[in-house]
Amino acid sequence: MGKIILTGDRPTGRLHLGHYVGSLRRRVELQNSGEFEKIFIMIADAQALTDNADNPEKVRQNVVEVALDYLSAGLDPAKSTLFIQSQVPELCELAFYYMNLVTVQRLQRNPTVKSEIQMRGFAESAVEGDTAQRQGIPVGFFTYPISQASDITAFRATTVPAGEDQEPMIEQTREIVHKFNSVYGPTLVEPEILLPDNAACLRLPGTDGKAKMSKSLGNCIYLSDTADEVKKKVMGMYTDPDHLRVEDPGKVEGNTVFTYLDAFCRPEHFEKYLPEYPSLDALKEHYRRGGLGDVKVKKLLIAVLNETLDPIRERRRYYESRIEEVYAMLEEGSAHARAAAAVTLDDVRNAMKINYFGDKELIASQAKAYAEKIHNS
Ligand code: TRP
Secondary structure, three states: OOEEEEEEOOOOOOOOHHHHHHHHHHHHHHHHHHOEEEEEEEEEEEEEEOOOOOOOHHHHHHHHHHHHHHHHOOOOOOOEEEEEEOOOOHHHHHHHHHHOOHHHHHHHOOOHHHHHHHHHHHOOOOOOOOOOOOOOOOOOHHHHHHEEEEHHHOOOOOOOOHHHHHHHHHHHHHHHHHHOOOOOOOOOOOOOEEOOOOOHHHHHHHOEEEEEEHHHHHOEEEEEOHHHHHHHHHHHHOOOOOOOOOOOOOOOOOHHHHHHHHHOOHHHHHHHHHHOOOOHHHHHHHHHHHOOHHHHHHHHHHHHHHHHHHHHHHHHHHOOHHHHHHHHHHHHHHHHHHHHHHHHHHHHHHHHOOOHHHHHHHHHHHHHHHHHHHHHH
């Protein structure tokens, strides 16, 4: 059987470089490798609503932003099905059945759910009537790992290219698949996560050196940033706080500019922008020794980032002037995704024996049992 990809993003903001090196760049490579039978890329608006109940307009506005980011990064609707989660209601029905296979305790142990409860400031023991600061955990938010299992299994995905933070979701999906198949017979496919292979890409820090790029921290470089914005952000980037004078020896570990170079730099960039260094290793070596200033390294990073982002900006401009076409593409993709999910849902209903009207045997055997009862009475 061929390999199938399903992955996606919540539309809560424009996509940034963390998304790009964490998953988006990989998806485009996989798409163009021709190795996959089908590729589904989902804009997870319904999941975004699980913790944005009072901000639906934010989610609504960002659907097209994420679609533009996808297309700009090189996802091609001729090769990949791009769709909107809420337009595939089959996913809800699957989730409703999977809910019976997961315990509250198991959800409470999901590390991503746990840390998101902390981050969102949901109170774990809020009681009815609490003030706004002590909002409880929305049920939909709490159960989103189950909904994510539906997203993945509906398309029989074998492969989920995603960031490290999604690992607990894939693990939980595999458990649901395992449980479903052992109760109802082999029906669903167990997926695997495909993580970035380079540590810098696994978790790209923010421009301030904090662990993660995040909109709320204001430390992101967006795919849609202009060359000037990128320049400004890189010039203000966190480096080694002890590297005060050019002559001082510097630290490369935990130095955000070098982490970004690890994520973006290719050998040919040196020939082009800094021919006096044969490689990134040689540049790091000089920085450690002392005598290499931050500005020179930052200028290299600006050149590399803008070279990477230029074709993305160009495609964005193209699609920004064709918003109606972008929506038409998403509508077509959603219809296609819906048809694919409906096939799996049929299998699930059959396996669960809740396909009453199509189950001629069930009807015949019950009719026969009652016929005998009537006959014998
Ligand atoms: N949880 C993902 C995020 O926060 C979005 C998502 C929803 C997803 N369903 C998925 C990712 C299925 C991979 C597979 O960005």
